[in-house]
Amino acid sequence: MNFATxxxxxxxxxxxxNGVRDPLILDAFASLPRELFVPENRQQLAYIDEGLLAVEAQGDEPARYLLQxxxxxxxxxxxxxxxxxxxLDVGGATGYSAAILSRIAAKVDALETSAxxxxxxxxxxxxxxxxNVGVHAGALEKGVPSQKPFSLIVVNGAVAEEPKALFDQLADGGRLVAIMRRGWLGRAWLYEKSGDVVSGRPLFDASADYLPGFEPQPQFTF
Structure with a gap:
């Protein structure tokens, strides 16, 4: 397979x-070898138009996927x-999103769950x-407060609720993107911070697996 093609x-x-026009983004996707971020036996699938298994489930750690x-x-x-x-790049699994961002932004801090x-x-x-990428291990939902403030936070998966702990790590004027999911339905949201106020708006329908720490909480009934 010709990966460059x-x-x-x-x-x-x-x-x-799909409306992506920013030359910095297009150049980053065109130049970064996505096949290096998935297991060797799945490299032939690296450029399909869907989310892709990047890390198999191990013990209590769920399987991890690259976003479509x-x-x-x-x-x-x-x-x-x-x-x-x-x-701040949250839950990027094997680092593809962090690598993309490293070709666009001045500094990237990438957070994953385990060492x-x-x-x-x-x-x-x-x-x-x-x-220009620093890598950290810790609970995804808690972010990396030691490195705040961030002008941009990218959440690489679905969240069941607004990630308010991450809002606290945004700089004034900062932006955060995540996929809000209810059941099987997901929608990308953009949040922007002005002073102490964070406002959000929906962008487009999108599907993704829940990231660890962002799953729905069990509902108890009596």
Whole structure:
């Protein structure tokens, strides 16, 4: 399989036709080898138009997925990332989204749940020369308060409720994107912070798995 051709096809047939016009975003997707962020036995599927298994479930750790390329690109288009941004990338699994952001923003802090995931991500990003990415391990829903404020936060999956702890880590004027999901229905949302007030608006329908820590809470009935 010619991965370079598949990558160009992904950009021209999946991403650009869905309204993504920012040249920084298009260039990042066109130049970054997505096949390096999935298991070797799934590399042939790296450029399909759907979310992709990146890490198998292990023990209490659920399986982890890369967002559908078109969904990730549209999320980024909505927040208009720039060379001045300090980004928090939440739940990027193997680091594909962090690597994309590293080619656009000034600084990226990537957060994953375990030291094993964080270490694997760090090694992969180092091999790709993403020197402006710091990798952290911890609860996704708590963010990385030691590195705040962030001008941009990207949540790489579905959340059942507004991620209010992450709102607290946004800079004034900062933006956050996430997929709010109710049952099987999901919709991308953009949140913007002005002073102490965060307002949100829906963007487009999107599907994604819940990220660990952002799942629906059990409902008790009597």
């Amino acid at each position: 598949a990558r160009l096809h992904m950009v021209e047939s999946q991403i650009r036709p 390329p078109m969904v990730l690109a549209r999320l980024l288009e909505a927040v208009e990332p720039s060379r001045e941004d300090h980004v 094993a995931l964080a270490d694997a991500m760090k090694k992969r990003l180092s091999l790709l020369g993403a020197s």
